[in-house]
Amino acid sequence: MDIAKKQNSFRNNEDRRWKFSEIIADPVVHERWEKVRKFFFLRESTYDMSNHCNIQCEGCYYFKGDKQFVEEIQDPLLWQELMKNEKKRGITYVVLAGAEPSLAPALLEVCYKEIPLGCIASNGLSQISPSVDYNIHISVWGNDETSLRVRKAKNMLQRQVRNYRNDPRAIFVYTFTRENIDEIFEVARFLKENDCKLTFNMFSAPTGYDGNLRHTEASLANTREAMLKLITDYPKNVLFSHYNAVAHTHKFGLHALYDCPYPRMNPSTDIGLGRSFRQYRTDLTWDRNMSCCVPDTDCSDCRHYAAGSAVVTAKLFRHASDPETFKAWLDYVDAYLAIWVRGYEQGENLCNHIVSPPKAETRIRN
Amino acid sequence: MTAETTTNDIINRVAHVMIEELKLEDVTPETFDPDIDLVDEIGIDSMDLATVALVLQDEYGMRFDEDDYPKLTTIRLIAEYIKKELS
Numbered sequence: 167m168d169i170a171k172k173q174n175s176f177r178n179n180e181d182r183r184w185k186f187s188e189i190i191a192d193p194v195v196h197e198r199w200e201k202v203r204k205f206f207f208l209r210e211s212t213y214d215m216s217n218h219c220n221i222q223c224e225g226c227y228y229f230k231g232d233k234q235f236v237e238e239i240q241d242p243l244l245w246q247e248l249m250k251n252e253k254k255r256g257i258t259y260v261v262l263a264g265a266e267p268s269l270a271p272a273l274l275e276v277c278y279k280e281i282p283l284g285c286i287a288s289n290g291l292s293q294i295s296p297s298v299d300y301n302i303h304i305s306v307w308g309n310d311e312t313s314l315r316v317r318k319a320k321n322m323l324q325r326q327v328r329n330y331r332n333d334p335r336a337i338f339v340y341t342f343t344r345e346n347i348d349e350i351f352e353v354a355r356f357l358k359e360n361d362c363k364l365t366f367n368m369f370s371a372p373t374g375y376d377g378n379l380r381h382t383e384a385s386l387a388n389t390r391e392a393m394l395k396l397i398t399d400y401p402k403n404v405l406f407s408h409y410n411a412v413a414h415t416h417k418f419g420l421h422a423l424y425d426c427p428y429p430r431m432n433p434s435t436d437i438g439l440g441r442s443f444r445q446y447r448t449d450l451t452w453d454r455n456m457s458c459c460v461p462d463t464d465c466s467d468c469r470h471y472a473a474g475s476a477v478v479t480a481k482l483f484r485h486a487s488d489p490e491t492f493k494a495w496l497d498y499v500d501a502y503l504a505i506w507v508r509g510y511e512q513g514e515n516l517c518n519h520i521v522s523p524p525k526a527e528t529r530i531r532n
Numbered sequence: 533m534t535a536e537t538t539t540n541d542i543i544n545r546v547a548h549v550m551i552e553e554l555k556l557e558d559v560t561p562e563t564f565d566p567d568i569d570l571v572d573e574i575g576i577d578s579m580d581l582a583t584v585a586l587v588l589q590d591e592y593g594m595r596f597d598e599d600d601y602p603k604l605t606t607i608r609l610i611a612e613y614i615k616k617e618l619s
Binding site: 183185186187203206207209256427434436437438439441442479480482483484486 | 571575577578579580581582583585586587589590595596598601602603605
């Protein structure tokens with residue numbers, strides 16, 4: 167068959183195969199595609215900033231693993247050198263996490279000066295200098311009663327909101343556990359009353375964890391229902407989409423659904439996260455075998471919001487299969503950018519119904 | 533049209549799509565080295581390659597396998613892949 171005939175045969179296939187140009191032909195879709203693709207230059211790595219914290223939370227990833235025992239390097243000059251080298255190898259986005267970055271203020275300044283795009287994962291109990299203009303993700307694990315029990319901290323949400331109300335960097339990240347699903351409604355109402363931004367995370371069990379916070383199929387379904395209600399109830403405050411809810415509350419975890427590209431689960435160093443991503447410990451070393459955004463998570467249970475931001479986003483090719491699946495993916499990426507990039511505004515969601523992850527059932531069956 | 537000419541045509545077209553989609557500067561389809569490593573030397577990442585693959589699929593009426601396109605790290609490798617799919 168010559169090339170022209172083969173091309174026509176492909177294009178006339180009864181089993182409709184959408185051309186990418188058809189998928190983005192709708193002006194609204196095209197505009198959103200152009201909006202999100204401007205950020206394809208982001209190349210992330212993550213960095214533990216301190217090996218101590220001002221609270222001790224049950225199920226904390228950091229204190230479940232070995233990273234907590236390494237040396238804590240707090241010399242700004244060494245961090246500056248690290249950041250310069252990171253920039254040289256193409257890193258354009260830093261995630262400053264573990265154990266509590268607000269306890270290392272001088273290091274935050276150094277990182278921001280060298281790589282000005284990034285995010286800080288904090289418990290929100292200490293204020294971070296406004297000169298560090300990264301997004302700040304403030305972890306919320308339930309109402310104040312639950313926080314007192316699980317995190318041993320009094321009036322947690324009130325203190326977090328007092329510190330970060332009216333701060334455009336702040337995004338409150340509510341982690342759904344098996345036990346705190348119903349509490350989201352009072353927390354979301356309180357955050358909305360204080361004009362705070364909110365997104366959702368899923369408790370993903372640390373390696374070896376078998377406690378009560380681990381999700382079940384029933385708790386995943388209930389969580390999805392709560393997420394979808396809040397997207398509708400508080401569209402200006404909640405940074406999320408239907409497809410975010412699908413991806414993070416599916417009975418199968420992110421790796422089973424999307425093939426996690428982080429080095430810990432991906433041996434390839436050809437391109438993408440498998441090539442460039444590193445997770446630095448506080449002694450400024452990294453270990454490829456442990457490199458992912460939350461290294462002490464049980465990968466089979468991982469539904470972590472930070473993981474999804476990379477794992478789902480990286481699967482552009484797979485989602486460019488038909489207009490609805492692509493719109494769902496665009497919503498996901500649009501929400502992800504609003505959560506992670508300072509000044510990026512989430513647009514109206516394009517796909518307000520449930521779309522299944524592409525090839526999910528086939529992949530899992532095989 | 534000889535097989536060699538066809539490959540060269542595809543190489544030229546791939547270079548054109550890459551320049552246009554990724555907004556590459558200081559290079560033309562004619563000056564784009566088909567053997568330059570796109571990842572190491574141009575700084576192209578997986579999302580960029582996916583974008584280019586989607587556009588090329590439309591143009592040539594073929595499919596890249598999802599597992600294959602990340603390995604196609606030069607313009608010549610991409611062109612040869614397309615040619616093989618069309619033959």
